[in-house]
Amino acid sequence: MGYFIITDSNWARLRNEILSLAETCHKAFGEQSKHTDWLHNGDVCKLLNISKRTLQHYRDTGVLPFSQIGHKCYYRREDVELLLQAKTEKAETGKLKTTNRHEDYGTGKRFEHRG
Numbered sequence: 737m738g739y740f741i742i743t744d745s746n747w748a749r750l751r752n753e754i755l756s757l758a759e760t761c762h763k764a765f766g767e768q769s770k771h772t773d774w775l776h777n778g779d780v781c782k783l784l785n786i787s788k789r790t791l792q793h794y795r796d797t798g799v800l801p802f803s804q805i806g807h808k809c810y811y812r813r814e815d816v817e818l819l820l821q822a823k824t825e826k827a828e829t830g831k832l833k834t835t836n837r838h839e840d841y842g843t844g845k846r847f848e849h850r851g
Contacts, residue, residue: 774803774810783816784823794819 742750775783780800781791794800795809800819802809 773813775813775816776808776810780811780816784820 777788777791780786781788784791786794791800795802800811801815802811804810
């Protein structure tokens with residue numbers, strides 16, 4: 737193994753270049769960047785508190801847009817948050833009307849539970 741001796745000024749210049757590169761990468765690929773913010777099945781199920789089968793139904797009926805690479809499905813965080821907001825709003829307004837009426841978010845059909 738070899739050793740390199742580096743002067744203080746060269747070290748400071750190298751460090752500044754590395755920090756600049758890290759800042760550029762963070763701006764391009766950081767958390768605020770929407771184009772890199774994708775979720776997979778498990779994350780979506782946890783966020784929406786749904787089963788994998790329900791998530792499959794949402795994909796099949798077009799309720800939740802997705803992209804597929806190979807056998808893996810990916811969802812934009814923005815789409816999941818919009819669906820969660822819609823479900824929350826429907827649940828809040830539904831509770832005000834009646835508690836035994838439900839709506840299938842995929843088809844918009846309503847049904848009642850019979851006692």
